[in-house]
Amino acid sequence: MEGSMQCNANYVPLTPISFLERSAIVYGDKLSLVFGNDKYTWSQTHQRCIKLASSISQLGVSHHDVVAVLAHNTPATYELHFGVPMSGAILCTLNTHTDSSMVSLLLKHCDAKILFVDHQLLDIAKGALDILSKSSTKLATLVLILESDAQNSNTYVSPETLIYENLIAEGKLDFEVKKPKDEFDTISISYTSGTTATPKGVIYSHRGAYLNALSTVIINEMISSSVYLWCVPMFHCNGWCVPWSMAAQGGTNICLRNLTAKSIFEDVFKHKVTHMGGAPTILNMIINAPLEFRKPIPWKVQVMTGGAPPPPGVFAKMEELGFYVTHAYGMTETYGPASICTWKPEWSCLPQDVQAKLKARQGVLHVGMEGLDIKDPVTMKSVPADAKTIGEIMFRGNNVMKGYLNDLKGTKNAFKDGWYKTGDLGVKHPDGYIEVKDRSKDIIIFGEDIYISTIELESVIYNHPAVFEVAVVGRPDEYWGETPCAFVKLKEGYNATEEEIMQLCQKSLPHVMAPQTVVFGDLPKTSTGKTQKYVLREKTKAMGSLSKIKCISKETFFNVK
Amino acid sequence: MEGSMQCNANYVPLTPISFLERSAIVYGDKLSLVFGNDKYTWSQTHQRCIKLASSISQLGVSHHDVVAVLAHNTPATYELHFGVPMSGAILCTLNTHTDSSMVSLLLKHCDAKILFVDHQLLDIAKGALDILSKSSTKLATLVLILESDAQNSNTYVSPETLIYENLIAEGKLDFEVKKPKDEFDTISISYTSGTTATPKGVIYSHRGAYLNALSTVIINEMISSSVYLWCVPMFHCNGWCVPWSMAAQGGTNICLRNLTAKSIFEDVFKHKVTHMGGAPTILNMIINAPLEFRKPIPWKVQVMTGGAPPPPGVFAKMEELGFYVTHAYGMTETYGPASICTWKPEWSCLPQDVQAKLKARQGVLHVGMEGLDIKDPVTMKSVPADAKTIGEIMFRGNNVMKGYLNDLKGTKNAFKDGWYKTGDLGVKHPDGYIEVKDRSKDIIIFGEDIYISTIELESVIYNHPAVFEVAVVGRPDEYWGETPCAFVKLKEGYNATEEEIMQLCQKSLPHVMAPQTVVFGDLPKTSTGKTQKYVLREKTKAMGSLSKIKCISKETFFNVK
Structure with missing residues (x-):
């Protein structure tokens, strides 16, 4: 169109790094992170992430190198979600339940240059590096994440070990943050935790992360006074992209290391938690909590759950305690939740068992997605919305992964016919809501x-x-x-x-x-x-x-x- | 990155059309639009927009042709925000206060192929076409928007005149909606209403409209139960992109033709309005309303205002009535609001006059923007955040226009040095909030x-x-x-x-x-x-x-x- 041009003034590649930069200005004095007695403001988190990025850069990491993280839901893991991309590198969060042998395999697969490790998981990391050294693979630099309190006083730290807080202390605040030149550049790799045996390295882009973060804010109705309790592991689909969402809206993150019914109830009351997420096991933990902790919350806590449809009865029991559960559906390949069982006000008048059935459905498209359909995987014809005809669930949109690391064949197979084929089988109800019937292999x-x-x-x-x-x-x-x-x-x-x-x-x-x-x-x-x-x-x-x-x-x- | 690919499954050009398609599924039975006795659901609005797009296409409009609209805030104007882009054409909403001579100039400038006109504005449109016919310019096809009630019974309709509702009735529901191949494609043109004498045609992209719509939802904390009262003219920066925001969140739009204190209070009460926007004149109208209408609202109505900083005292008077005003700042070139005076809870304890001063500032960056700074326009050095040093206010980001239609020189000038130079002068306060001191020419x-x-x-x-x-x-x-x-x-x-x-x-x-x-x-x-x-x-x-x-x-x- 005559008169228009694309330049730095009107086109900036999308990246969640922008959210942190904005929150440092708009919400500078507001709490970003709370972890036990440690508290940070958005301005502090921003500065720590810049310094972290500077130190990562100093360690010789080049653009698009992979930096791996094996850590629990602590402020460090949160900061690495920004600090690593801000250094121009790619974040690879590893499952904290993985053993040394698997960690060694994954480090090799993604060719990680640095491994950040939580002091509680140091043995696994050391074991993995031992295995790699035997196969004469180039070792990743180990950075140890200690805690400010006494919990890690027993960890033996050799003089040459790099310490997370030292990297932050030594980092330069005037470091020039490296933002992506192309928004389709990779921001992270997540290995599928796998209901199947072999993990696949799912690649996310800066664009996808940005868009999913915004959509998640909208879907969860998060506002700047929202307080999010970290029950979803940040290593899992980058915590459903919520680290980036919270920065977009300037809310407060409550980190906790040990997920127990006691710690969840304590943190919800102490920090006036408004939002959380978690697999059905977390919901089970809450409703079956010992009576001494299980006190009804006097305000509304919005809970997003996924992974498997919660069993009937769970929703009602959760609601009695003040937790309003929304059922979402997605997978690592879709940046976490990709469809959501949006509640219709008129459903609240239906009998409890009908409500539970409606709520257990996988629902409708997430804002950031473009297409959700159930199709015959061979003819690619949509199944009728009759709640009966089974087809394969497929997604299409900017919140579908870039592909599988080092597995172009797998990527092409997943994207055949222009849709991402989930491998899940389901039906479409007359109201457009989908329901998973099974994994195709199940x-x-x-x-x-x-x-x-x-x-x-x-x-x-x-x-x-x-x-x-x-x-x-x-x-x-x-x-x-x-x-x-x-x-x-x-x-x-x-x-x-x-x-x-x-x-x-x-x-x-x-x-x-x-x-x-x-x-x-x-x-x-x-x-x-x-x-x-x-x-x-x-x-x-x-x-x-x-x-x-x-x-x-x-x-x-x-x-x- | 090895293993990744970009294809239809994981890359879809951003366009607000997607929001309407999603709301038709997720919020199908929910009210989308209310206008007097006329009511539509999201499913109906979606279908009407498809049929509208089909008919526009049938009128011989090609890809990227301009379709102009001269109409008040009625459902038709709302539908045209989707129907026109869905036909592959570009929407150009004209200022309803423009005279025939200016309309003729603008129609010629953007080479409009169709002109949709509100029955109340038919004379202006006819006058404009008369002027154009004298200069032997190709005339735009005229489509008349009538109303379902008796208000337009006096409008003379010649047999050959196209009628809006007929176009919708005759449109095909199986029309293949034309989404942009490139998200930087043009979605609309808005002529600056002009504190200066000559309107400029500001070009928006699908990408910018999509991102601004999402940011607006987030900034205004709009949820799916939000009800928006249309006081901002939709012809002005496409109503600050709110037509697209409301579709993204599936809220309800309340249209009204005549803005009076009476109609505003009536609609707010009748439809339980939660959000609205408007220039300070609207706020003045509300606080100076005759006592018979001016009743305090028992819930919170969030009001976004911009255009000029509201005079002190207005905020407090509005709040007494239940209207919570947020001051935003922006211009046609930035898709409407581009900075916002985000309120900090601790400010609520300050004396009223201090609060008013804080609130009258232009604030901090909108979510969708990447950069807001006050710089010396020659050296491009940022001014110190001392609340004193005056510089030019500049923006950078995806919510800066594509440029000025048929005025590449003007575009290049506006974007010199990689920032959009607003021409407004201001200072930066130590807390990062900006304050406009004046237009550089004022x-x-x-x-x-x-x-x-x-x-x-x-x-x-x-x-x-x-x-x-x-x-x-x-x-x-x-x-x-x-x-x-x-x-x-x-x-x-x-x-x-x-x-x-x-x-x-x-x-x-x-x-x-x-x-x-x-x-x-x-x-x-x-x-x-x-x-x-x-x-x-x-x-x-x-x-x-x-x-x-x-x-x-x-x-x-x-x-x-």
Whole structure:
């Protein structure tokens, strides 16, 4: 268009670094971070991040080098979300539950130049560097994050070890912050924590991080007086991008190291927390907290949950305590939540069980996303919005990852046909809300034509008063292909029988969908609280087939059981 | 970075069209627009905009053609903010107070292919087309916007006239919406309403509109239950981008045609308005409303004001009525508000007059902006944050216009040195907040070295209980260059003398800054409520010089007066 031009005055690559710079001016004296007795203002956080970036730069890190972090939800981890990008480097937050062997693999995979490590996780880091030194791989420089209080007085620090606070102290405040020249430049890498066995390095851009941070503020209705309690690990999808959101709105972050019911309730009351997030395990922790801590909050705490649909009953119990839960859905590949079960005021008049069902759906598009659809993955045709027809859930938009690190084939496969294919199966309701039925690899195919949703089965089993947690997987079957097998963890002091669980399912579902096997015990979990179904599937393989007879009829099969 | 790729799955050009598409799903049944008895849901608004886009396309408009709109704040104007871009065309909203001659000039300047016109403004449009036909310029197709009620029954509609509702009725719902391929593509053109005489065509991009809309939601703390009362004309900087913001958050727009104190109070109560915006004239209208309408609102209405700093006292009076005013600052070139006087909770404890002074400042950076600074326009050095040193206010960021239509020279001049130079003069306070002292062309230079801020003078004169409005400009002076001249409009039934005004100024400012001339009467205004100082300057030119003696001393001058 004649008369227009693009220049520094009217085009600036999007980056969340801008949020911190703005908050340092607009909210300079306001609390940015609280961690035990440590408190920082936005102006201090900004200055510390500049100095951190300066020191990272001094360590010889070049533009687009990777800086890894193995740390809990402390102010340091928060600061690294800005300090690393401000040095021009790429942030790679590692799962704190990973062992040395996996850490060594990941450090090598992303070619990390520095590893920042929490003093509580130093042994894992040292172990990882030991493994790398044996394979004569170039070692990452180790920087140790100590705490201001006495908790880390026992940590042995060798004279040559770099200390986080020293880096900040020595950093230069006049360091020229390196902002991206292209907003599609990489800001971070997150390894999928994996309900599958092999982590993939998911790449985020400055643009995606900026847009997701703004969308998250809007979706969560965060304002500048909002106080966010850190229950989502910052290593997980960069804490759903909330470190950047909080800087955009100038709210206050409450960090805590040990997630217990006690610490959550204490922090919520002490800091007047307004927002938090967490996997359903956190919600379980809250509603099953010992009575001495479990006090109703007199104000509204907005809780975003995701990872798995919370079992029915959880929403109501949370609300009684003052926690208003919104169910979101997404994955590392979508910067965390990508769809959200937006609540309609008129639903509040419906019976509790109907409300719970509506709320457990995965909902509608996040503001930052452009497309959410359920399609036939082969024809790419949308399924009808009939709440019945199953298809694959797909996303499209600026909050879809750049790709998988060093795996262009994987990236191309994920983006085939111009959509990101989640691998999750679901249906679309007539009101446009989607509902996940299963991971495509989790769904149980009984016989040739019967698809059994393990999630549906699980939500029925959750209605049993003794059930604390449940996961259903397919058990290989010589005749039927697979039959449903339920792994159940009971609440402490409660009891239930195999038969009770099966009958409960037969009451509310077609008989064919009821589990043929029920196993009681603990469920294997990822560090982000997701059940590792692949571990359970291994167990069912070891069990062997239930039906050995080749020509059994469906009726006989169910009568035999 | 190896493994990443940019494709349709993870990169979508930003455009506010996406907000409407999302709201149609997420807030489908929720009210989008209310106008008298007319009500629309987001789903209906979405469908109407698609059909509108389809019909615009059918009229032979090609990609990037301009579609002009001369209309009040009705649902049609709102719909055109989406329908026009969805057809691939560019929206040009014209000032409803413009006369036929100016409309003809602007239509020709932007080469508009269609002109949508409100039935109340049909005569102006017809006049403009008459003028164009005489100069054998290709005429824009005229589309008449009628109303569903009887108000327009007198409008003569010739058989060949296109009617807005017919276009919508005939539009196709399966029309393929044309989204921008490049997010820097033009979405709209806004002619500056002009405190100067010649309007300039300011070009906005889809990217800028998207980002400003999100920032506006965040800055105004708008949530999905927010209700916005339309007092800012949508033709002015596209209503500060709020049409797009409301779609992003799925709130409700209350349109009203005639802005009166009565209609504002009625609509606020009837629709439980939570947000509105408006020039200080609107605030004046509210606080000076007849007692029969002026009832305190029992909830909080957030009001964004801009254009000129509201006179002291206005904030407190507004708050007594339930309207919480935030002062913002910006111009057409910055998509409307670009800085905002963010309130700090601790300020609420200060005396009212100190609060008013703090609140009247232009504040700090808007979320969507990257840089706000006060610089020496020659050396480009930042002024110290001492609240004293005057420099030019400059912005940088994605919410700075693309440029001026057909005026690359003007664009380059505005963007010289990588910043957008506003032409406003101001100071930076130690807390980082900026304060406008004057337009660079308004500031009065007395002698060689004394700079008199007309805004400062005006704010003192506003303290006189009889003063309704005031504007100060320089009066040419043979000896001093310029002397201050105050134009004062008194409140109805009140009186004041020239002497009183001068003495008031001499009490609180250095004598040299007091006006030497005071003129009582109405002030000339632009349609957006800004005082046209260039008209007043013409008047002072006609007055001639005050001091004729060549060698007068400052002391003599003031004693003579």
